[in-house]
Amino acid sequence: MISSILVYGLVNSVILALIAIGFSLTFGISGVANFAYGALYLLSGYLTWMLLKYAGLPLALAVPTTIAIVGLLGFLIYWIILLRVRGIVLSEVIATFALGVGMLEFFRWKGFVTYEFTLPYFKKGMMLIAGVPVDYQRLFIIGIGLALVLFLYFFTHHTRIGWSFRGIAQNERTAISLGIESDWTAALSLAFGSAMAAVAAISILPLGIISINMGYDVLLIAVAVGIVGGLESVPGILVASLILGYAQIITSMYLSAEWMMVVYLAAIVLVLAIKPSGLFGKFKELEERV
Amino acid sequence: MGTTGTKKSLWGRVFLFSLSLALLFGGSVYAAGGSPIVFGVPTALGSIEGRDGWMAIQMAVEEINAKGGVLIGKERRPLKAYSIDTREHEPGIPVHDALTAVEKLVLEKKPHAIVLGAFRSEILMASMDLISKYRLPYICSIAMTPAYQKKIVQQYDKYKYCFRNCLNAIYLVKYLQGVMGFLNEQFGFNKTYLIVQDTLWARATAGGLEKWYEANNWEIAGLDAYPLGASDFSASLIKVRAKKAQVMVPIFDMPQSGILLKQARAMKIPALLCGFISPVAPGDAWEVFEGEVEGMVNFLFEIGPIPVKAVPQSVAFNKNFGKRWGEKARLQLSGHGPGPSYDAVYIMADAITRAGSLDPDAIVSALEKTDMKGVVGRIRFAKDHQVVYGFDPKEAALGIAFQWRRADLRVPVFPEMVAEGKMQLPPYMK
Numbered sequence: 001m002i003s004s005i006l007v008y009g010l011v012n013s014v015i016l017a018l019i020a021i022g023f024s025l026t027f028g029i030s031g032v033a034n035f036a037y038g039a040l041y042l043l044s045g046y047l048t049w050m051l052l053k054y055a056g057l058p059l060a061l062a063v064p065t066t067i068a069i070v071g072l073l074g075f076l077i078y079w080i081i082l083l084r085v086r087g088i089v090l091s092e093v094i095a096t097f098a099l100g101v102g103m104l105e106f107f108r109w110k111g112f113v114t115y116e117f118t119l120p121y122f123k124k125g126m127m128l129i130a131g132v133p134v135d136y137q138r139l140f141i142i143g144i145g146l147a148l149v150l151f152l153y154f155f156t157h158h159t160r161i162g163w164s165f166r167g168i169a170q171n172e173r174t175a176i177s178l179g180i181e182s183d184w185t186a187a188l189s190l191a192f193g194s195a196m197a198a199v200a201a202i203s204i205l206p207l208g209i210i211s212i213n214m215g216y217d218v219l220l221i222a223v224a225v226g227i228v229g230g231l232e233s234v235p236g237i238l239v240a241s242l243i244l245g246y247a248q249i250i251t252s253m254y255l256s257a258e259w260m261m262v263v264y265l266a267a268i269v270l271v272l273a274i275k276p277s278g279l280f281g282k283f284k285e286l287e288e289r290v
Numbered sequence: 291m292g293t294t295g296t297k298k299s300l301w302g303r304v305f306l307f308s309l310s311l312a313l314l315f316g317g318s319v320y321a322a323g324g325s326p327i328v329f330g331v332p333t334a335l336g337s338i339e340g341r342d343g344w345m346a347i348q349m350a351v352e353e354i355n356a357k358g359g360v361l362i363g364k365e366r367r368p369l370k371a372y373s374i375d376t377r378e379h380e381p382g383i384p385v386h387d388a389l390t391a392v393e394k395l396v397l398e399k400k401p402h403a404i405v406l407g408a409f410r411s412e413i414l415m416a417s418m419d420l421i422s423k424y425r426l427p428y429i430c431s432i433a434m435t436p437a438y439q440k441k442i443v444q445q446y447d448k449y450k451y452c453f454r455n456c457l458n459a460i461y462l463v464k465y466l467q468g469v470m471g472f473l474n475e476q477f478g479f480n481k482t483y484l485i486v487q488d489t490l491w492a493r494a495t496a497g498g499l500e501k502w503y504e505a506n507n508w509e510i511a512g513l514d515a516y517p518l519g520a521s522d523f524s525a526s527l528i529k530v531r532a533k534k535a536q537v538m539v540p541i542f543d544m545p546q547s548g549i550l551l552k553q554a555r556a557m558k559i560p561a562l563l564c565g566f567i568s569p570v571a572p573g574d575a576w577e578v579f580e581g582e583v584e585g586m587v588n589f590l591f592e593i594g595p596i597p598v599k600a601v602p603q604s605v606a607f608n609k610n611f612g613k614r615w616g617e618k619a620r621l622q623l624s625g626h627g628p629g630p631s632y633d634a635v636y637i638m639a640d641a642i643t644r645a646g647s648l649d650p651d652a653i654v655s656a657l658e659k660t661d662m663k664g665v666v667g668r669i670r671f672a673k674d675h676q677v678v679y680g681f682d683p684k685e686a687a688l689g690i691a692f693q694w695r696r697a698d699l700r701v702p703v704f705p706e707m708v709a710e711g712k713m714q715l716p717p718y719m720k
Contacts, residue, residue, distance in 0.1 A: 004528045011524075113336040113380075115545040115569030116578050118552070126558055133531060135556035207553065208521030209546045213381045217519065252525035257516050258488050260525075 003130040005249055011138045013245025014145035015204055019218055020225035020237050021148065022196030026074075028232030029169045030186035032082055032092050034074075036100035037197055038219030043103060044070050044198035045210040049117055059120060067198045074194025078187035086186070104215040117210035119202065137206050144203045148196070152234060161188060169232065224264035228271050230281025239279055243267075326370040327360055327642065329635065330401030330426075332392040334379035334409035338568065338624040339432050339543065342595075343406045343631035344373050346607075349614050350635035360639045363646050369639065372399040378410045379544070381519035388413045389420060396424050402648050403427040405634040406627070411435035411490035422448050425650040427657060429638060430454040431630035434462070434491035434591075439674035450654050453675040455637060455666070456630040457591040457689050459491045461679040462566070463498030465589060466539070468681075469564060469691050469704050469713075470502070473537060477715065481509045483535035483561070485526045485542075485550065488515040492541045499539065511535040521546040527557050539565040543626065548579060555582040560719060562587065564691075571595065571625025574618075576697040583694040585716020587703065591689045594629025594665040596700055598690065600708045601683045607632060607665040630677075633664035681705035 023037045034040075044066050051062035081099065085091035126135040156162035167175035168185045176182050197218075208214070229240030244267055248260045271278060331347055334340040351369045354360060359368040374395040376388040388410075395401070404421070407430040408414035414433035418441060421428045428451050430438070436459050442449045457465075473479045482503060486492040496513060503510050511533035514526040530538055538561040540550055548569030554561075564587040569575060571590055575583050590596050597605040607629065612620035637660055644659070645652035661670050667683030680686030682705075691704035693713055701711035 001532060004532065008524055008528065108336070111336075113545065114338055115548045116574070118549065118578065120580070121556065124556065126556055132528070133557045133559075135553075137556065207549070209549045211519065211521070211546055213519045214521070216382075249525065252514075253529070257514050257520065257523075257525055260520075261517065 001253065004132045005246070005253060007129050007132045007134055009246035009249040011134070011142060011245075012249050013242045014142050016221060016225050016245050017238055017241035018141065018145050018148065018196075018200040018203060020222045020229075020241065021152070021234065022193040022200065023222035024226050024229075024231060024234060024237045025152070025196065026189045026193030027226065028234070029165050029189035030078075031089075031172075032078075032086075032186065032190065033089075033096070033231070034077075034190065034193060035093055035097035035219060036077065036103065037096075037193070037222055038215040038217070039100035039103035040070055040074065040194045041197040041201045041218045042107065042210065042212070042215040043073075044201035045119065045205045045214075046107060046112060046117065048119055048202055048205075049210060052120070059122070063202050066202060067195050070198040071191045071195035075187050075191035077194075078183075078190040082186075082190070083183060086183070100215070100219070104212055108212050112210070113212060115209060118208075119206045119210070121206045137203075141203050141207075144199065148199065149234070149238065161185075165189060220264060224268050227278055228267050230278030233278070233280035236278055236280030240267075324365060324367050326368045327362075327403075327639075327648065328399055328401040329369065329371045329638065330395045330399055330404045331371055331373040331406045332376050332395050332404065332408075333373070333406050333432065334377060335373060335375040336377060337379040337409055337543075338545070338572070338622070339627035340375075340379065340406075340409050342619075342622075342624045343431055343627040345615055345619065346611065346628045346632035347371050347373075347406060347635055349611065350632045352614075354635065354639055361643045362648070369635070371405070371635075372401065376409070376413065378408065378413045381517070385412055385416045389416055392417055392420060396420070396426065401426065403429075403638050403642075403653065405429050405638055406431045406631045408433040411438070414438055415441070415490075418449055418452055421451050426451055427638065427641070427650055427653045428452050429634040429657075431456045431634050432627045434458045434494075436460045436494055437490065439676050443674050450675075451650060453657055453671060453677075455634055455669060455671075455677040455687070456627060457679055457687075458676055459494040459498065461689065462495050462589070462591065463502065464679075465689050465691065465704070466495070466499055466565070467502045469587065470499075470508070470537070471506070472704065472713065473562070473564065474506070474508075476713065477536075479536040479562070480507065481511055481533075481535050482537045482539055483511045483526070483530045483533065484513040484539045485523060485530075486513070486515050486540070487520075487542045487544055487547065488517050489543075492543075495541050516542075518544055519546060521549050523550045523553055524557070527554055527559050530554075530561055531557070531559050535561050537562050537564055540567050541565050543568040545569055548575070551586060552579055552582050555718075558718065562716065562719060565589065566591070566625070568625060570694075572623060573621035573698075573700065576694065581697070584696075585694060585714070585718070587691050587693050587713060589625065589689060589691050590702075591626040592629040592666040593683075593688050593690055594632070595623035595625055596690070596692055596702060598683070598688065598702060598708050599710070601665070601667055601688065603663060603665045604629065604667075629665040633666055633669060636664060637662065637669060681707050683708065 026034050048062050048066045051057045121137045122140050123136045126133050164180045164185045167180050225240045229236030248263045251259050351371045355368050359366040374391050376391040377383050378388040409432045411433045484496050486496045547567050566589045570588045593604045594607050597608040641653050641656035645656040667688040678686045690702045692700045692702045703713040
């Protein structure tokens, strides 16, 4: 049982990290809490399904097409909607949340509610790790999660756009004074965050079924992981994912699967009560010390 | 200008006159037979069970109207059905919202009776007072909790309007017990693991099965309940494998549950899946789940979606459903609800005819005396207003267990009286 907890805890942690990292990236750079994130995740799933089923594209082509389209959509969300309310936090939340609910309910209205919406495994089969059966898709998820973190590190430390991301994230006014275009960078952060939602969806959804309520669940997961780790901190997201991922698996193994969702909610309440900025967050750190 | 205006006015009058004539003497289905008898259908139209049930009801209504409508005394009156989507199958929909939808339908469409009804047992139980308040004869064809019958028996005068013609959890347990006994005899299996959804009917089914397992010396390796919407079952599958369970009994009607099968196959769990996974019942499940359904023994709560030769009405229903809604819809028929929903229209229409009026109490009395042959077999209500299910369709209504063999082959394997093949171990267990 211990080896099962170790292996599946890791898989679960990577799944949480994949889900939360796009949300965190956008928030960390632009300060926008993209509450349409769950809907973008779900849209990616349906879009891939349609490209496979109706357009007859191979998976290798459907995947980059979906990522590109959803990334572009994120970019447009900023320029069309968020640009007008940028800086008014409540309006940003309301605008993105309304957009997200609108997208999710649109899918419900169009009948995307049955069991037939599933994505194929990248590769069927399984292998034993320390005597624990793990299907290849979960191994792919671990690989993709690691690759994404490495990519993010490389991108933010060795490219001009990455530098501008970090500049805006550290101090927007100083960054602007150095010639970094704030809105352009924020729009790109929305695009990157949305594209990451697509990467997460395409990797994780083959394990389950694409259903509307998942859009809401994904948002809850992203927010929960962000709150525990620190919304704007990528290392915080990784640590929080490990904590929550293992806590969930231990809960399901020793209590019951129905308690898994409670782990998120308990973690949110606990962290907000003890350290509102999250484990690695800095936004309210000074206020907390005072 | 003036002339054109006059011409327009003249043509306008001619049009209005023609329209009036058409409305007065035209071919309205209601014109010849008086005002229609209205059936309300408040259910979860987004679920496959609700969707198919509603389609089956429309089919039955069309058939009855094509024969002239429902006979009341000496007059034939047309039938009309109105649906409303309660969305109760979705996670997070409050009971109150679903009840509001039911009451909206009752107040706006003023139905004489309700058919199909609640999808979720929780909504069914909460609807009973509403049904009683409006004195509406009500036949439930999806929700399955046995608590419904208990309440009817306990407060008959208040809840006498409530009936159910689909399988309930008690009968499902009986069928499951039969299959488990067969698996024990045939393959020597005696170790099981239950994975169920956290809803009233599924919990009740699991509870009933647990008692039977204990009484018959089976070892229960575990029981896990998953909330609505859950789609990762790996925690349970790991335990099934670790504890070497031979039979895995899933009991689910949520759309996400189909993936349990895919996950079990991906993790190569060496246990026979035998229970109810709603998305695995339709004929297109083989394609949807990429052949991973092979070998699974799934229940069809009521026959019809799979025709059973011993019940000709089930064969006719299946064929006619395909003609009315297309081959794809026929292939996608869910394993619970369509047959009883279709029958419910005929049961209610028959009761109205025998009652000779639309008086709710008279209809209830007539419903209690129902004895007819329908899609699901012989239909009779017990004293608790539940249709009796059994193993012989000449004596009772029928549910079956079938096994997936090939892309186009679902073989009824239980009850033995109507079985069209023998249960086999799936390739991964041989």
